[in-house]
Amino acid sequence: MAKRMKLWVAGAILLAIGGTVVASNMGFKFVPNLNQTGKIFTISLPLNQNYTDAESIRQDIDTSCGAGTFNKIVKINPSAGGSSQSTWLGFGGGNYLVNGTPANRQQGYEVQVNNNCVNWVLVGSHDPAFVYNFPNAGQFYLTTIPYHTTATRANDLFTSIPSINKIVKINVSAGASSQTTWLGFGGDAQNFTVKVGEAYIIQVNSANTTWTPAHF
DSSP: OOOOEEEEETTEEEEEBTTBOOOOSSOEEEEOOBOSTTSBEEEOOOSBOOOOBHHHHHHHHHHHHOTTOEEEEEEEOSBGGGOOEEEEOSSSSOOOBOSSSHHHHTBOEEEEESSOBOOOOEEEBOOTTOOEEEOSTTOBEEEOOOTTBSOOBHHHHHHHSTTEEEEEEEOSBGGGOOEEEEOSOSOTTTSOBOOTTOOEEEEESSTTEEEOOOBO
């Protein structure tokens, strides 16, 4: 099933179709359609938002979509192949910050739910002065993308990031087992459509690569 999304900007309702939306630097309200249980969705949070840690996201999902809806939220730590991950299940140790530092602000997340969730609303705004930084070459960074990005396909992001090696989309799948990789060449199947609200893995060839995403 296609993933449908709604985006509110400056009080006006806009439908995000095919990952394209006309927007501004004003506030956003975004409704992800988490319509498949037991599967991984990637989520981009706005650079400016009110979540403090993984637990605050769990609470918001369960408040919005019903107690017990939340299953887990996963942070892919910068690592080769994304092999290092931090998972919050809503109990025990392992709760981590999702805001407050530059690295956390650009971090994307994986979310899994136990029940269909179509009422969770992400609220925040973009920071056009914020510069993304990828400190280590060869590592995977699951990266938040501005909701009003000008990119419509993976190659648009690819050509805008200095020293880029590849961009990976984690498709909605059990255990994030299905992925699509763009290396700067290939067909439409690999040059995937950029969708509002999704986060993508970025890998660069040079340490301390910086990037300021283009947006409307």
